[in-house]
Amino acid sequence: MTAFGTVFTDEMTISWNNGNSWSTPEFVPSNSLNLHPAAHVLHYSSTCFEGLKAFRHQDGSVKVFRMDQNIKRFAQSTDLLYLPAIDAALTQQMIVDAVAKFSDQVPPAPGSLYIRPTHMGTDPAVGKAAAPSATSVQFILLSPVGDYFSGGGEVALRVLLNEDGMRSAPHMGMVKSGGNYASALGPIMQAKQAVNADQVLFCPNGDVQETGAANFILFDGNEVITKALDESFLHGITRDSILTLARDRGMHVQERELSVEELLERAAKPGCEAALSGTAAVLTSVGTLIYRGQEYQVGNGKPGQTTQALRKVLNDIQWGLAEDTHGWLTTI
Ligand SMILES: *Cc1c(COP(=O)(O)O)cnc(C)c1O
Numbered sequence: 001m002t003a004f005g006t007v008f009t010d011e012m013t014i015s016w017n018n019g020n021s022w023s024t025p026e027f028v029p030s031n032s033l034n035l036h037p038a039a040h041v042l043h044y045s046s047t048c049f050e051g052l053k054a055f056r057h058q059d060g061s062v063k064v065f066r067m068d069q070n071i072k073r074f075a076q077s078t079d080l081l082y083l084p085a086i087d088a089a090l091t092q093q094m095i096v097d098a099v100a101k102f103s104d105q106v107p108p109a110p111g112s113l114y115i116r117p118t119h120m121g122t123d124p125a126v127g128k129a130a131a132p133s134a135t136s137v138q139f140i141l142l143s144p145v146g147d148y149f150s151g152g153g154e155v156a157l158r159v160l161l162n163e164d165g166m167r168s169a170p171h172m173g174m175v176k177s178g179g180n181y182a183s184a185l186g187p188i189m190q191a192k193q194a195v196n197a198d199q200v201l202f203c204p205n206g207d208v209q210e211t212g213a214a215n216f217i218l219f220d221g222n223e224v225i226t227k228a229l230d231e232s233f234l235h236g237i238t239r240d241s242i243l244t245l246a247r248d249r250g251m252h253v254q255e256r257e258l259s260v261e262e263l264l265e266r267a268a269k270p271g272c273e274a275a276l277s278g279t280a281a282v283l284t285s286v287g288t289l290i291y292r293g294q295e296y297q298v299g300n301g302k303p304g305q306t307t308q309a310l311r312k313v314l315n316d317i318q319w320g321l322a323e324d325t326h327g328w329l330t331t332i
Pocket of ligand 1: 051176210211212213214215234235236237238239277278279280
């Protein structure tokens with residue numbers, strides 16, 4: 001199996017904004033993009049993206065999961081970067097047209113079609129370090145992906161708690177923007193090298209926030225605890241979906257501050273589980289927390305039952321094996 005997100009359909013949909021309006025979307029080859037070397041995005045990271053998935057159901061139909069929410073977040077990221085506003089209806093049409101054209105390349109379960117809308121500033125002006133790009137380009141890349149857990153099932157992750165740094169500047173947390181991932185890379189690479197960690201959980205001043213590209217959720221018996229929405233971190237749609245499904249099941253969902261101290265205290269209890277949530281990996285167990293040179297097992301250190309059960313409930317909806325009671329799927 002090839003690495004996640006390295007295979008693309010031959011074409012993508014694209015639309016340019018000349019500072020006034022969006023061009024009529026077109027299909028173009030997905031292996032090149034013609035940008036001026038001075039393009040704003042290449043120097044000042046005026047870029048944002050989305051990640052969502054299309055699923056093939058057993059009857060052959062293709063459904064996109066929570067597309068409205070991804071488009072809403074794409075619009076928000078765009079606004080926070082002062083890029084030309086997207087037209088939500090146009091972006092939706094570009095996604096729908098792209099998925100429809102390549103619907104035969106949507107793999108059946110446990111695979112899916114990963115959809116990557118991207119928006120970037122194109123002004124050819126290196127003098128605009130402190131000014132927004134008036135022009136931009138938007139495109140929808142498609143990547144058929146397999147089972148994230150192929151090759152022997154799920155392994156619980158090792159996660160380093162980082163209290164000293166932060167993933168991104170606090171006012172950039174809600175923006176799904178390239179620069180944030182570059183910003184988190186140093187701490188992630190250091191954590192891999194120093195303690196063989198898979199991910200870094202950013203906990204600025206002891207406030208448990210999120211990892212480089214996923215939200216953090218704690219399951220303790222019937223309690224579900226995760227940070228309340230604020231400007232400092234990315235509002236995951238998987239996070240929202242898991243919390244909704246947990247509430248449906250009568251679990252006590254608490255969106256509030258979680259301190260490192262409380263996290264370590266709860267993690268030590270048998271039956272406690274921790275997980276990372278995001279579109280790519282859905283819900284992935286955290287087995288070990290590493291803090292100030294010490295390792296703390298979460299529960300029994302293995303993939304947790306609640307985590308696996310909630311992931312299955314979500315996957316079943318996505319693959320059409322359970323009723324879509326919240327109206328999350330759009331038929332293509
Ligand atoms: C994309 C992302 C998430 C997860 O969002 P989903 O909508 O669930 O895919 C969480 N944190 C960061 C930093 C992200 O980039």
